[in-house]
Each structure stands twice: as structure tokens, then as C-alpha cells.
Amino acid sequence: MLGLNKKDFGLLTIVIILTVFAPFILNPFPEGSALAQFNAGYPDLMQRLVIFGIFAIGFNILFGLTGYLSFGHAAFLGAGSYAGIWMIKLLTLNIIPAIIASVIVAGLFSLIVGWISLRRSGIYFSILTLAFAQMSYSLAYSVLTPITGGETGLQPKVSDPRIFDAALAEGTTPRANFFGMFMNDSYELSLAGWVFTFNVGYYIAAIFMVIAFYISIRIFRSPFGLMLRAVKSNQQRLNYTGIQSKPYTLAAFVISGMYAGLAGGLLVAMDTQAGAERMFWTASGEVVLMTILGGSGTLIGPVLGAGFIKYFENIVSKINESILQAWFSFMPEALQEFFVAIFYPFIGKGWHLTLGLIFMLVVIFLPGGLMEGGKRISDLFRRKSKTDSGSGKVAPEAAE
């Protein structure tokens, strides 16, 4: 169906179901309960989950398939953001031109960066991409201030030209919309103690993510995707088999750059602002972590990794000392102090410490990421239920 085999179609269906019902799934705890702080079903976070999912899906097409590790992909996300915000300022508050422009601009930018960086491979390639991204970041802060807004970044103003829109009344906030539906509009559903929020922006971003995911499946299963995996496996052999690898790696680089641009454009569509910090090297590093944490080279791993990191970033960094004290309040005071002191460095601003530890544990014990963890668990159950079924490495099936 849709040009996918049964297994991939099943996977796509699961992703669609999860994204459609995310407002329920991410809000499992009743409002006001002690556990409600672990709910993630609010618009801002849900939007980020799917948008960074798109970023990671695209990154995986480069890194997961070809093995080329880019440390500069945030530059394309940032470039997409700037392109998007300019469309919103110049043309219309409708998000469609912004999103189209962000993909195109990021694509062109990645063509240039890829063309140059792909002259080298391995660590030199990574360093080149990192250098490009840091250069873009510095430029955005300094000489390019007229285009980027420098430190303050860019936001839509009432006085912007917006040639396709009717003028806004003085004092109103310009809000991004999709043919009249505002991104920050939400419908709230109260059921018993639960409150579920259905947000326009989230669903629009989710539709883009499902499409992005679908395209990535098609790429994985195509002859092009096979060539990319061949690059990762043995580039020499590919050359001696009559294929020049550079056009393939460059195409993968540009495609992943366009995915990053789409993510940047969607970020702008949701919060109508763009700033240079989106290009900072930590942002490039984050998508690497997402992909590796989830399982690079797998279809769904990067989405899981992105969700995992964005979810815990929000939740863990919200926990503060008084919440910790409340958790350990059942203990004698000395013990309570002790545990609070131990956990304190890992919460709030200490989120990166927690992330670092999780990342190290995953890389050491689950080199294949969360996907490998899932597979090991399901293998465990399968072995219990069926003793005989052989090792059976799953290989893409021949057409029969």
C-alpha cells in the first residue's frame, strides 16, 4: 500500500495513530495530581516533539544511511527559520510560503556546504560542517544583523509590509495562521479530572512529520537508499563497482538539509520568531544525540530519540528543589537532605548532566540505541514463547 511493503505500512500506521492521539497519550495523569508534572500534552512541547522528529528523520538520511556525521545541521535549521520569518514579515502570516521558502533556502545552503565539506570524509568532514555552522552563527550575530536581527532576532511586527495580508489594527499581535486557523488556537476537552488539548499548530506540524516520515521510508527502500548504505559499508568497493559516491552523498546531504529547513520553518510557524541561537553548535550536537540515542540507520529510531530528549528536557528541567523535597518528604529529615543533595545536580539546569549520563549508558550498553533496546526486549519475549525459531536476521525481502 502506498508503495510500501506490509511491515513498513504497519510502521507508518503506528506513527500516524500515535501522532493523532498524542494529546491523550502524552497526558496520562489527571490535572492537579502529583504526577501531572510528567504530562507532556501541552501544545508547545507537542509541537517541539514532532518538529525535532522531522529534524532527526532528515539527519538520519545522511548519518544513518551514509555514515557521514555532520556537526553542522543546525545551520540549515537556522537558515530555514530566517527564510520563514522573512516570508511572514514580507508576504503573509499564512505559514505556507514561509515553510516552502525555508525548505528551498535550506536546500540551497546545504548544497553549497555539502559540496565543499564532502571533499573530505570522516573526522575532516565533521569538522568542516561544524566550521560552517559556527561561521553561520557568528555571521548571523554580527555582519548579517540587517537580515537576522542580530541578538534580538526577528519577530513579526504590526508595521511589517505583508503584501498579501490586510493591515492589522495597531496594538494587535500578528499571529501565524493556516488559511485563517491560528497556530496557537487550541480546543480543550475536559474529561473527569483530565484536560486534553488539541492544538492547530501541533496537528499541522504532525501532518508534516507523517509526510516526512513516509518519504524517508521510501528513500530507505529505494535503489538510492541502497547506494547510500553501500557508501557507508564500503565506499571503495562502490567506486570499483562503477559508482562515484559524491553525487549520492551530496544528494543525501541536501535532502537532510531540506528536512532541517522544514523543521526550522515549522518552528517559525509555531512561535513566529527566529534567532541565531538555533544555529549554535549545541543545537547541531543535539540532533546527533537524538539520532544515536534512538538508533541511527533505523526508520523510527530518530523520531523516538527526538521525542525522548525533548520530553525529558522539558520534564527534568522543570523539577526544582522543592519538588525534590516533596518526593523525599516521607524519609527522616537527614536522609531527605541526603537524597535531595544527590539528585539536585541532575534536575533543573542540570538536565544536560542527566542527558550526558543517559547518552553514555545507551552508547555503552545499547550501541544500536533505544531501537536495539526494544528489539532485545521483544526478542526476549519471543524466545520465551517460541523456543525453536532461529536467529533470523531480518533482511529486506526479495520481490516474490
Next chain:
Amino acid sequence: MGILEVKGVNKSFGGLRALSDVNLNVEEGTVHAIIGPNGAGKSTLLNCFIGKLIPDSGTVLFDNQSLLGIQPHEINQLGVSRVFQTPEIFSDLTVFENVIIACFAKRDGAFELNAIVSVASQKDMHEKAKQMLIDVNMIDKRNEIASSLSRGDKRRLEMAMCLAQDPKLLLLDEPTAGMARADTNNTIDLLKEIQAARGITMAIIEHDMHVVFSLAEKISVLAQGTVIVEDKPENIKGNPKVQEAYLGGAH
């Protein structure tokens, strides 16, 4: 006129003269064996044919076209394929994927953004890859990951990949090393069959004399970087120069 003409090729690594004034003429449609003791420069010579090394001097003509300074992928597209001494395969892909990549490479050597159709829907490529695996007797291993294969199987896989490309000239660097006797005989039969059916020219480096004498129509003996004898197989065995080269290489 040979399909591959090598004249006056020299190659040094630092102070080591790996090839000195090598001449070789491979006739179209024949099997030409290159033999010689370890370190004689046999693999180095093949490296000069596929764009891996550029000789310091001399000429290498394939189909009357110089191969020197041309990129490896372009040389392959001209019709030269090579099986390496240490197998060069896509180790973390399946056997079937290895072969089908070679099939695709034959068709779109030029870059083609073939990103939307699925590999599974390319029936002609599937048939070809499958047939190739049947030919080398590996069809039952199609879904195994290539790195898990035995050394002999890796080499057979590499041979299948090269043959899938319908090369005009097939370079084989010790194709039966690491194979069991039965597999060696199968390989000899396979190469004979292919040679008879498609008339592919082959240059084969081999230490196993059984293989050499079963296949070769002509033999060049390489010792210390030079061709000391080039002759028909029946004249090689008794040649005192050859015996000396091999005995000389022993100590």
C-alpha cells in the same frame, strides 16, 4: 592486438622497485594467468589497471584507451571489474543486496536519483541478481549478512558482483584462496562456463597451479617486479627460469 596492453610499466614505493619495465599483452577472449612468488608485484600490477595506483612510467591501454589518470569508477564503467585479494564487499549488507548493488551500478553508473521506487519493485534487477547467486551457488545464503560468510564464500560473492556487471575484462586476484577443494573446482567450472558463454577476457593471479593449468591459455611469470617468461602453459612447467624464480623466492 590485445584488449589490455601494458608497456614498460614502472612503480616504486620509496626505495622498493615493485614493478620494473613490465610488459603484458592480454588477448581478447582469453584467460591470462599471472603467477609468481609472494611479493613479486602481481597485485601491484593489477592496482595499476583499476585506478588504484598510477605507475611512475609506462602505458596501460584497454581497448586502445589509456587507463592512466582515469577515476576508478570510470574504469569500471569501461568494462573492467576486479576481485580483490582480500575480499572487498559490502560487509554489513546482505548477500543479495551486495549483488543487486552491482546490478544497479551496471545500469546507472551515471548518477540517478532513484529515490522513490522501491528496490523490491525492480523485477529485472532482482531476476539478474538471483540468477547470479544461483550461478555461483550461493542462492541459499542470499539473506545472510556478508561479513558472516567464510573467506571462500566472500570471494564467490565478490565474483558474483563482478560478473553481474558483464565486464569485458575480469581481473581476479587469487580467486580461490581460502576455498575448500570442492568450491575451488566449482569456481574453475564457473569461470570456464562464463568464459565459454560470454567470452569475457580474464586476467587471473593464482598460486594454485591446478587452477592455473585448468584455465589459462597463456601465463606470465612475474618475479621481483619483472615478467621473466610469457608463454603457453605446457611450456611453463619445464622452463628453468621459472623454477629458479620460485626456488629463489623460497629463501
